[in-house]
Amino acid sequence: MxxxxxxxxxxxxxxxxxxxxxxxxxxxxxxxxxxxxxxxxxxxxxxxxxxxxxxxxxxxxxxxxxxxxxxxxxxxxxxxxEIQPFDGMLDTLAALKTAGKRLFVVSSKHSTPLRRNLAQIGMETTFEALCGSDMVAHYKPAPDGILNLLDRFELDPAQSVMIGDAIYDIQMGQNAHVATAGALWGAADPTAVKNQQPTYLLRHPKQLLII
Structure with a gap:
């Protein structure tokens, strides 16, 4: 990816x-x-x-x-x-960037608090771009957020993956025809995420380095 x-x-x-x-x-x-x-x-x-x-x-x-x-x-x-990044997340993101990967955020948050929260946890310069709920016509699980970024940055869907903790994230990725990864470290309902059949099931952020 x-x-x-x-x-x-x-x-x-x-x-x-x-x-x-x-x-x-x-x-x-x-x-x-x-x-x-x-x-x-x-x-x-x-x-x-x-x-x-x-x-x-x-x-x-x-x-x-x-x-x-x-x-x-x-x-x-x-x-x-009080918001904190998950253990290993900052190091993993840094390693992905060093490897030349392109990083984005697709969130159900409004883009203004999303930017504020990213800055609070030391990620203000980590991501190339973001897409918040105020930037799409249709919310998750519609694919709009991913399609927005694929189009804006001319990205290849076949080389793209959506990472999320909830079924809505996985469904959005599937609807956008990109690979999907279930982030089980934060999932409130891991069984539901597994049942959605994401491309990858990850138990720790560092596993992102091998997909």
């Missing part, structure tokens, strides 16, 4: 606790029942523009949802200093 597309949450960095707390606090602040932690985790990888309506205890209009999104982003920013 020459072109590596990474999910962010639970693939590059451990963000589960921050995501759970920010989601629950946002819901409570807006007078909604806070979703259980396992429910929040199950939707990680899905943009909040999709997941929040599904987690709400009552139907929400677009006018209801926008303040909820804003409160979530505020709560997330208060705690995102």
């Amino acid at each position: 020459q072109n590596f597309f990474f999910d962010f949450d639970s693939t590059l960095a451990d963000t589960k606790r921050v995501a759970v707390v920010a989601t629950q606090q946002a819901f409570l602040t807006k007078g909604l029942t806070a979703p259980a932690a396992n429910v929040v985790v199950s939707y990680m990888g899905v943009p909040i523009e999709v997941s929040f309506a599904k987690m709400a205890d009552r139907p929400l209009t677009p006018a209801d949802l926008e303040p909820l999104f804003q409160e979530f982003r505020r709560q997330y920013a208060l705690a995102d200093g």
Whole structure:
């Protein structure tokens, strides 16, 4: 593989606790029942523009949802200093770059907090480009994020791999007709990821060096 597309949450960095707390606090602040932690985790990888309506205890209009999104982003920013890269990730990314690989991020996060989070964990110059949820017409598992980068940088799909911890990442890669790698080190549901039949199943970031 020459072109590596990474999910962010639970693939590059451990963000589960921050995501759970920010989601629950946002819901409570807006007078909604806070979703259980396992429910929040199950939707990680899905943009909040999709997941929040599904987690709400009552139907929400677009006018209801926008303040909820804003409160979530505020709560997330208060705690995102707790985000840390997974063990071995920084060294692995450095080794991939030294080997001449091209590195990208495809995330369900909005590109603004995504850039901030990458900088916080020492990855601000690691990736050639990123594609956030605000840069696509259709969210994961649609292939738009990967196709965006393949087109912008004239990359060969046959030499490209999508790395992610959730089924949505694997499905997106499959829909874009690139190879896929299940990042089991961060997966909330490893069995579901395995059942999606990714091209590779990886238990540690350093295994990226041999695909």
